[in-house]
Amino acid sequence: MTGKHTWAIPEGYIPAESTGPEPEMESHETVCILNTNDEEATVEITVYFADRGPIGPFEKTVPAERTRHFRFNEFEDPEKIPKGEDFASVIESDLPVVCQRTRLDSRQAENALLTTIAHPGE
Amino acid sequence: MTGKHTWAIPEGYIPAESTGPEPEMESHETVCILNTNDEEATVEITVYFADRGPIGPFEKTVPAERTRHFRFNEFEDPEKIPKGEDFASVIESDLPVVCQRTRLDSRQAENALLTTIAHPGE
Amino acid sequence: MTGKHTWAIPEGYIPAESTGPEPEMESHETVCILNTNDEEATVEITVYFADRGPIGPFEKTVPAERTRHFRFNEFEDPEKIPKGEDFASVIESDLPVVCQRTRLDSRQAENALLTTIAHPGE
């Protein structure tokens, strides 16, 4: 079994504009979750801001032996995450999973990419 | 001896298009494995998807005191990894190794790069 | 409680030039700090250079359940961090936090991004 129950990502930002064909080239901020267990994992994502209280949890499921790449810009329930504002996120899972985040920024003509494995909690 | 026996990479994606001279500028998704041991390491890579079961293992070897940078877009046995589809991977090695992944995305005129050390398992 | 009391970032560099509208597209070097505790965290950042002694500490606060994304190019007290010079940083917090750093480099026409979770101390 590979993974941890808690992950933190201090940096989040959904660029307000995009260049290029959607959805591949739409600016997006993604959390990628890998569940290697033989049972579905239930994941709760809480989003933190600079100047107001956290929102969420956003509930997601990752089936057994599957990966799901969730785009923060598509989160809707319980509310949307505003574009152009700094945020951070904490991912809590009932089963051990592995989390990584990636951003495609296509605000300028050529896209830019960044990624990092999230910080595993205890 | 440096390394771990298990590594996980939640995010994988082989862009469907490229710009620029191949093979240097072909869009690719790479896992780089370093084997500092004085014996050859046998590595098994399993690839996970969003909506179907995992494929593999893809068997690779890394000779003693060597590094090998494997491109997911060149995997063929037991099958190819489709382009333009989200995936994740788990690397299991009989000897402790260190894994890192890198992507060169040349879909637009200027290339973009990302990298991260993989998540080490227990 | 998620996080550590000490974090290190060996690479820092504030590009001397920018292209594009400020402040979004101004070249910047950011440390993002997430405080999931229910109390305010007091953070001290020390900046190291190649050829002279460290400066700081720069004192910052991150309120309870908030994230703050600090730009090194806006640090002023006790002194400014010079542009175009290699630096490193150590972040010490009285409460456990999680740190990540990101750079937007807009020296050339298209921006480039990089990020990594900082290295957690003991």
Next chain:
Amino acid sequence: MTGKHTWAIPEGYIPAESTGPEPEMESHETVCILNTNDEEATVEITVYFADRGPIGPFEKTVPAERTRHFRFNEFEDPEKIPKGEDFASVIESDLPVVCQRTRLDSRQAENALLTTIAHPGE
């Protein structure tokens, strides 16, 4: 005291071409080392390849409370590292340090950046 005695970086590559003014925009592959100790650290870097034995060690020093950002493309003693060839590196230090690697790739008109904290050894 922050850091470890051993670090591994599985991915290395010095692009063969550059675009833009040197040395800032010359394609480079950097290892950034932070020494927060109050004594000079002596560092030995060994470079691994795909199809031949490792070279080195390249000996470097990082003074007390300093950071040094070493460019692999400037290594000369005991030999140069070839451009356009995959490599990996292991950093061993007599004092605990923190290592991060960064690449600026300016082969195409717009530069691309990547970075990651190295993998800490035991």
